[in-house]
Amino acid sequence: MNDPALTASSHRRIRQSNEVAALRALHQFGRLSRAELARKLRLNRSSSGHIIASLTADGLVREAIEDPPEQPGYARVGRPGIMLELVPDAIFFLGVEIGVEHISTVEIDLGTNIVSTNVEPFDGPSISVEAAVDRAVSLALQSIPASKLERCEGFGVSTPAQMDKHGLVRLAPLLGWRNVHLAELVRDVLPLRVPVLAENDANAFAIGATYGRSEAHSGVTLFLVMESGVGGGIIIDGNLFRGANGLAGEIGHLIISDAPGPRRNLEQLIGLETIMGEYRKTSAVSHPAFGNFLADVQDRLPSAVSIAEHWAKALATGLVQACRIIDADRIVLGGSVAALYPLMAARVAAHIHAIQESSFPFPSITMNDDGTVGSAFGAACMLHQRYLSLESQRFADDTAEFEEPEADEGR
Amino acid sequence: MNDPALTASSHRRIRQSNEVAALRALHQFGRLSRAELARKLRLNRSSSGHIIASLTADGLVREAIEDPPEQPGYARVGRPGIMLELVPDAIFFLGVEIGVEHISTVEIDLGTNIVSTNVEPFDGPSISVEAAVDRAVSLALQSIPASKLERCEGFGVSTPAQMDKHGLVRLAPLLGWRNVHLAELVRDVLPLRVPVLAENDANAFAIGATYGRSEAHSGVTLFLVMESGVGGGIIIDGNLFRGANGLAGEIGHLIISDAPGPRRNLEQLIGLETIMGEYRKTSAVSHPAFGNFLADVQDRLPSAVSIAEHWAKALATGLVQACRIIDADRIVLGGSVAALYPLMAARVAAHIHAIQESSFPFPSITMNDDGTVGSAFGAACMLHQRYLSLESQRFADDTAEFEEPEADEGR
DNA sequence: GTTAATATGTTGCATAAGCATACAAATGTC
DNA sequence: GACATTTGTATGCTTATGCAACATATTAAC
Numbered sequence: 062m063n064d065p066a067l068t069a070s071s072h073r074r075i076r077q078s079n080e081v082a083a084l085r086a087l088h089q090f091g092r093l094s095r096a097e098l099a100r101k102l103r104l105n106r107s108s109s110g111h112i113i114a115s116l117t118a119d120g121l122v123r124e125a126i127e128d129p130p131e132q133p134g135y136a137r138v139g140r141p142g143i144m145l146e147l148v149p150d151a152i153f154f155l156g157v158e159i160g161v162e163h164i165s166t167v168e169i170d171l172g173t174n175i176v177s178t179n180v181e182p183f184d185g186p187s188i189s190v191e192a193a194v195d196r197a198v199s200l201a202l203q204s205i206p207a208s209k210l211e212r213c214e215g216f217g218v219s220t221p222a223q224m225d226k227h228g229l230v231r232l233a234p235l236l237g238w239r240n241v242h243l244a245e246l247v248r249d250v251l252p253l254r255v256p257v258l259a260e261n262d263a264n265a266f267a268i269g270a271t272y273g274r275s276e277a278h279s280g281v282t283l284f285l286v287m288e289s290g291v292g293g294g295i296i297i298d299g300n301l302f303r304g305a306n307g308l309a310g311e312i313g314h315l316i317i318s319d320a321p322g323p324r325r326n327l328e329q330l331i332g333l334e335t336i337m338g339e340y341r342k343t344s345a346v347s348h349p350a351f352g353n354f355l356a357d358v359q360d361r362l363p364s365a366v367s368i369a370e371h372w373a374k375a376l377a378t379g380l381v382q383a384c385r386i387i388d389a390d391r392i393v394l395g396g397s398v399a400a401l402y403p404l405m406a407a408r409v410a411a412h413i414h415a416i417q418e419s420s421f422p423f424p425s426i427t428m429n430d431d432g433t434v435g436s437a438f439g440a441a442c443m444l445h446q447r448y449l450s451l452e453s454q455r456f457a458d459d460t461a462e463f464e465e466p467e468a469d470e471g472r
Numbered sequence: 473m474n475d476p477a478l479t480a481s482s483h484r485r486i487r488q489s490n491e492v493a494a495l496r497a498l499h500q501f502g503r504l505s506r507a508e509l510a511r512k513l514r515l516n517r518s519s520s521g522h523i524i525a526s527l528t529a530d531g532l533v534r535e536a537i538e539d540p541p542e543q544p545g546y547a548r549v550g551r552p553g554i555m556l557e558l559v560p561d562a563i564f565f566l567g568v569e570i571g572v573e574h575i576s577t578v579e580i581d582l583g584t585n586i587v588s589t590n591v592e593p594f595d596g597p598s599i600s601v602e603a604a605v606d607r608a609v610s611l612a613l614q615s616i617p618a619s620k621l622e623r624c625e626g627f628g629v630s631t632p633a634q635m636d637k638h639g640l641v642r643l644a645p646l647l648g649w650r651n652v653h654l655a656e657l658v659r660d661v662l663p664l665r666v667p668v669l670a671e672n673d674a675n676a677f678a679i680g681a682t683y684g685r686s687e688a689h690s691g692v693t694l695f696l697v698m699e700s701g702v703g704g705g706i707i708i709d710g711n712l713f714r715g716a717n718g719l720a721g722e723i724g725h726l727i728i729s730d731a732p733g734p735r736r737n738l739e740q741l742i743g744l745e746t747i748m749g750e751y752r753k754t755s756a757v758s759h760p761a762f763g764n765f766l767a768d769v770q771d772r773l774p775s776a777v778s779i780a781e782h783w784a785k786a787l788a789t790g791l792v793q794a795c796r797i798i799d800a801d802r803i804v805l806g807g808s809v810a811a812l813y814p815l816m817a818a819r820v821a822a823h824i825h826a827i828q829e830s831s832f833p834f835p836s837i838t839m840n841d842d843g844t845v846g847s848a849f850g851a852a853c854m855l856h857q858r859y860l861s862l863e864s865q866r867f868a869d870d871t872a873e874f875e876e877p878e879a880d881e882g883r
Numbered sequence: 884g885t886t887a888a889t890a891t892g893t894t895g896c897a898t899a900a901g902c903a904t905a906c907a908a909a910t911g912t913c
Numbered sequence: 914g915a916c917a918t919t920t921g922t923a924t925g926c927t928t929a930t931g932c933a934a935c936a937t938a939t940t941a942a943c
Contacts, residue, residue: 071515072899072930075486079901096920104482108901110921139919140909223831232831281716295797302708304799305692306833314796314829316789324827378727385725386706386797388715416735418725420634420643422717483901483928490929507891516931521892523929550890551938888941894934902927912917 094142156441166201215444219265228259267294269439287398291328330375377412395429505553567852577612626855630676639670678705680850698809702739741786788823806840
């Protein structure tokens with residue numbers, strides 16, 4: 062492909078771009094009248110009408126039957142608009158997470174509502190890629206009736222792996238994969254001709270946690286997933302920033318060696334295993350769970366508090382380092398270990414202010430409240446995002462030619 | 473402004489977008505025929521002709537009189553195309569750097585060639601913002617004949633400061649500024665109605681070092697300026713990534729505390745002052761310069777080599793940390809201290825491989841060969857880049873309405 | 884040296900899509 | 914109940930691109 066920045070607009074492209082913009086606006090703002098849409102898109106009212114007509118014909122948009130909660134008190138003069146909304150079940154997207162210990166799948170609709178989820182235990186390291194893909198695909202499809210299948214418009218896979226943007230896995234240490242084209246494998250197995258995207262699990266999680274949230278729609282969000290491993294993803298202006306090799310935001314491998322001793326990375330300092338390893342040494346319970354630890358911290362048990370304190374300091378250090386580089390304005394914590402944050406928020410903040418120079422602003426830190434299927438959900442969101450873009454399959458009929466290997470003589 | 477991603481295309485917008493694409497292609501590839509351009513832009517040959525006609529009428533493009541170095545050996549059949557090129561002196565852009573010890577100015581033409589430069593000593597901390605702006609503007613304009621002034625299409629300012637994207641300086645510790653609207657001040661003083669942009673000096677330097685280079689046109693480039701201070705900038709797919717507050721890439725404030733002792737940041741470890749401070753303790757010369765140090769390193773003088781070794785290790789640590797976050801595929805070193813790198817490249821590489829886990833790819837490291845006016849040049853490039861975009865002033869006549877404060881009812 | 888093949892630039896026409904305008908409809912205000 | 918205000922739609926206009934045809938300029942072939 063030539064420089065995407067250079068590609069020109071043509072006639073169809075305008076309409077496509079405007080349809081996409083309309084869909085995005087409806088997704089972001091929920092309900093809009095044609096006139097409101099025209100204003101948002103800086104379009105003529107009649108053009109807005111045309112665009113809506115074509116989207117309605119495609120079954121993607123409809124007029125809302127009821128316009129219920131008419132803001133009370135503020136009644137506007139003039140003829141009221143007819144509210145438009147996305148037709149949620151017009152199409153759907155599937156996302157699966159191939160984890161180390163489980164496979165999760167999610168179905169989302171055009172409104173990015175979760176329609177259904179499946180989770181299944183799984184022993185990643187002992188299973189071949191092909192078998193894993195088979196299981197993931199069949200789990201995702203098991204609850205979809207055949208008649209509905211054709212409305213599927215995308216399939217996303219997330220997995221703990223380094224991979225390029227085409228879904229070619231370079232390395233997946235936890236699963237023992239190397240140089241497998243994951244997206245291809247899924248495409249081959251899927252009984253559908255739909256776009257397939259594969260993405261690192263932390264990156265997918267980051268998309269899922271921010272997708273559609275207006276806060277994350279502009280600015281820089283750093284998302285952290287803290288489990289036994291610590292991953293991360295960066296969202297810039299609502300889009301995933303992958304970096305050159307899909308490794309951007311892999312904050313778990315930051316080197317934090319404030320203390321003397323062997324060099325340790327952030328993952329080894331704030332990951333679940335470290336916490337539990339330390340906690341086991343002191344806990345009264347024989348096989349303590351993370352919940353026991355949280356309870357002990359809450360109860361101000363000194364040994365637990367001390368562990369949490371180290372955790373807070375390491376986390377603060379990592380966040381400060383990351384922000385020196387990407388200058389995020391928003392940090393979102395996810396993964397099971399994030400539950401420790403509310404108990405330690407003040408300590409984390411104190412450490413941050415002690416560590417960083419006072420002239421630097423610091424981002425807000427919030428928790429990700431999402432459920433357990435975050436990464437699969439994010440994978441599905443990636444395809445929703447793609448559908449609401451110029452790369453959408455809706456426009457594929459006229460761009461059907463895939464004659465990419467054109468001679469790049471000009472380099 | 474509403475979501476920029478949502479704004480729709482209209483008729484004029486197509487043409488504008490295509491004219492911009494044509495200008496960019498000509499800038500990037502130098503000379504193209506109408507037919508070649510049409511292929512690059514995926515446009516019909518006749519459309520390409522129309523666009524070129526309108527750009528030629530505007531005086532921005534012309535047919536090259538001679539097509540000299542016709543690649544020998546490879547003669548293509550068919551009617552040869554008429555080569556088109558930008559008219560370099562159709563318009564020009566000015567860039568100034570308000571440094572701590574000097575003011576530099578640059579004039580570049582439409583081909584981003586440097587037309588002229590001025591440098592003047594300056595005592596930043598002792599001079600008010602207004603006076604500094606005055607001097608910078610008059611130095612930039614001094615060699616421009618009045619008749620030429622109207623062809624100026626942009627004015628860029630770079631300075632060591634934290635500022636937002638509108639050119640509002642939050643803090644400039646080295647100059648003693650705080651909460652000044654630098655871009656506004658320049659606009660007020662300039663005897664021209666041209667776009668004015670202000671940017672942090674390291675960010676501007678980064679743009680200048682990568683702008684127009686096809687290598688940097690895709691991927692992630694981390695640029696480092698090493699002087700007494702250490703700054704940095706990040707270029708993603710050819711565009712500056714500012715972060716939420718314009719502080720992205722400010723790698724000098726990374727905390728590197730591998731050694732015991734007080735916490736130190738990267739700037740304190742690899743900056744010019746540290747090197748020279750250490751070097752002075754051992755040097756035979758009474759007032760040694762950085763050149764003496766370089767010579768001693770080259771001569772393998774143990775004391776100098778030891779200093780350089782520490783430098784290499786700290787640099788390697790900083791680069792690895794940065795790449796864990798942004799996953800750059802290209803690092804460019806600039807500033808006077810960068811001259812040390814070629815002597816230590818092997819050691820830096822060794823440290824990098826020792827520090828980072830083997831599964832991570834590592835970016836190439838190159839030197840910035842640019843002259844002393846890099847930051848001013850970058851500031852000028854920012855306006856060149858803007859001119860070759862849809863925000864160009866060329867299109868301002870029909871977008872003249874600035875009725876931004878529209879009610880954002882939908883939030 | 885003439886003819887064929889190939890690629891470029893230009894011209895006239897068709898098409899598509901947004902814009903401007905006008906108008907009917909639906910609501911609130913007086 | 915008259916009027917203002919806003920929405921949605923229908924009509925004609927403008928504009929930029931695409932398409933096809935043609936003249937033009939060059940190489941290759943006989």
